[in-house]
Amino acid sequence: xxELIRCSGLSKSYGKKEALSGLDLTLESGKIIGLLGPxxxxxxxxxxxxxxxxxxxSGSVTIDGMEIGPKTKAIVSYLPERTYIPDxxxxxxxxxxxxxxxxxxxxxxxxxxxxxxxIDVNAKMKTLSKGTKEKVQLxxxxxxxxxxxxxxxxxxxxxxxxxDYILDTIISNYNPDASVIISTHxxxxxxxxxxxxxxxxxxxxxxxxxxxxxxxxxxxSIDELFREVFRC
Amino acid sequence: MLVKLIKHEYIYLAKxxxxxxxxxxxxxxxxxxxxxxxMDFDDNALSYTLVAVVFCVTMIFGGLxxxxxxxxxxxxxxxxxKNMFSDxxxxxxxxxxxxxxxxxxxxxAGATNYILSFVVLLIGVMIVEKNASISILKAFYxxxxxxxxxxSVKLSAVLLGFLGYICLLLLGYLLSAxxxxxxxxxxxSAIVAGAVLIFVVFSISRIFGLMVDSEYxxxxxxxxxxxxxxxxxxxxxxxxxxxxxxxxxHLNLQ
Numbered sequence: 001x002x003e004l005i006r007c008s009g010l011s012k013s014y015g016k017k018e019a020l021s022g023l024d025l026t027l028e029s030g031k032i033i034g035l036l037g038p039x040x041x042x043x044x045x046x047x048x049x050x051x052x053x054x055x056x057x058s059g060s061v062t063i064d065g066m067e068i069g070p071k072t073k074a075i076v077s078y079l080p081e082r083t084y085i086p087d088x089x090x091x092x093x094x095x096x097x098x099x100x101x102x103x104x105x106x107x108x109x110x111x112x113x114x115x116x117x118x119i120d121v122n123a124k125m126k127t128l129s130k131g132t133k134e135k136v137q138l139x140x141x142x143x144x145x146x147x148x149x150x151x152x153x154x155x156x157x158x159x160x161x162x163x164d165y166i167l168d169t170i171i172s173n174y175n176p177d178a179s180v181i182i183s184t185h186x187x188x189x190x191x192x193x194x195x196x197x198x199x200x201x202x203x204x205x206x207x208x209x210x211x212x213x214x215x216x217x218x219x220x221s222i223d224e225l226f227r228e229v230f231r232c
Numbered sequence: 233m234l235v236k237l238i239k240h241e242y243i244y245l246a247k248x249x250x251x252x253x254x255x256x257x258x259x260x261x262x263x264x265x266x267x268x269x270x271m272d273f274d275d276n277a278l279s280y281t282l283v284a285v286v287f288c289v290t291m292i293f294g295g296l297x298x299x300x301x302x303x304x305x306x307x308x309x310x311x312x313x314k315n316m317f318s319d320x321x322x323x324x325x326x327x328x329x330x331x332x333x334x335x336x337x338x339x340x341a342g343a344t345n346y347i348l349s350f351v352v353l354l355i356g357v358m359i360v361e362k363n364a365s366i367s368i369l370k371a372f373y374x375x376x377x378x379x380x381x382x383x384s385v386k387l388s389a390v391l392l393g394f395l396g397y398i399c400l401l402l403l404g405y406l407l408s409a410x411x412x413x414x415x416x417x418x419x420x421s422a423i424v425a426g427a428v429l430i431f432v433v434f435s436i437s438r439i440f441g442l443m444v445d446s447e448y449x450x451x452x453x454x455x456x457x458x459x460x461x462x463x464x465x466x467x468x469x470x471x472x473x474x475x476x477x478x479x480x481x482h483l484n485l486q
Binding site for chain 1: 233236239240243244247319320321322323325326327328329330480481482483484485
């Protein structure tokens with residue numbers, strides 16, 4: 001395993017509010033990492049910094065040894081917590097859009113996943129429900145052969161029955177040499193799939209370690225540990 | 233990647249503007265047909281309906297004639313703002329593409345749309361009144377072939393028009409980018425920043441205008457036009473650098 005992400009003294013402020021404060025973090029490739037923390041802890045900010053949607057106030061962040069830019073964007077597959085596909089597009093249009101811009105996009109896999117989810121490729125985005133739009137976005141993201149997958153609340157907006165399918169999709173489709181960072185509050189649901197845990201609070205790193213090691217060391221599940229650490 | 237961005241800009245333009253062009257051309261045909269009808273007005277329902285239809289079609293044709301050029305600018309700037317700084321920015325700004333490529337693709341699409349709209353406008357006018365379009369084309373042809381006007385004047389005039397249009401689009405992009413950047417500081421800040429920017433741009437253009445009007449270039453129209461071109465080119469370069477800087481360093485998709 002090699003170093004994939006390095007954050008050094010990474011800070012991000014929105015006006016006077018500091019979302020991330022001097023974060024030092026190194027993550028390796030080939031792992032599924034649970035990015036956990038209470039609301040407003042800085043999880044989404046960290047993910048947006050990694051995919052270049054925000055720029056750090058201070059400090060630095062690199063992916064695969066590169067500063068954030070077009071080269072890192074080519075190897076990062078990002079699922080935001082909101083729907084972003086233009087309403088006028090059809091599902092097949094957005095597939096060809098991804099195929100055009102990402103050389104690692106696998107059209108056959110995307111079509112296969114959409115068929116299994118009963119999503120019509122000729123459907124217009126504006127006719128789809130919020131949950132179906134999120135599934136389309138997940139299909140787009142997981143159909144790439146990326147080095148890093150950033151999934152911000154991937155199971156928050158879908159029904160419990162679909163959550164298992166989505167998590168199975170993530171596990172069975174990601175490149176084993178790549179890393180997956182999953183940010184969520186639904187820890188029980190993702191506990192079975194994560195290798196590493198990163199917990200942050202008020203923009204500071206609280207806990208970073210292997211999921212199994214933490215369970216053994218603390219004698220509790222990650223969900224219980226989360227409740228213990230962030231008890232109100 | 234630039235070619236791919238332009239391809240998707242054209243797909244969007246085809247989807248958005250084809251219906252507008254079709255409506256415009258159909259309204260032009262109808263206006264022409266109505267012009268040939270003997271409109272003896274009788275006080276009955278059919279006459280009222282006919283007058284109402286003629287009025288509506290003429291309004292659509294006249295309205296589109298008036299706003300077609302503005303529509304291309306407004307749609308282009310609106311699309312830039314939506315693509316880069318709204319929810320769609322989560323898609324656009326995570327593509328492996330540079331800020332320069334985004335801007336250039338939008339400018340090329342905007343310029344193409346403007347030229348295409350002009351051509352459609354000309355066809356529409358030609359359908360309604362053949363002589364009017366012939367007059368426009370004739371005036372254009374005479375300007376091109378006029379031996380009293382230097383080729384340098386003609387070329388610099390075309391360049392001036394092109395740069396002016398690019399500046400207009402870039403000004404829209406810059407206002408959108410500024411608005412996004414200082415979004416956290418409130419709407420008033422964005423309005424003030426926009427007002428200051430527009431004041432500065434128009435003040436500088438006024439100074440240049442006075443220079444050109446005065447004794448600096450009495451017998452050198454090409455030089456006068458090129459001064460304006462220089463002003464527009466410098467303005468475009470400054471605005472471009474500011475937009476790239478905002479996208480690269482101050483992107484604020486909270």
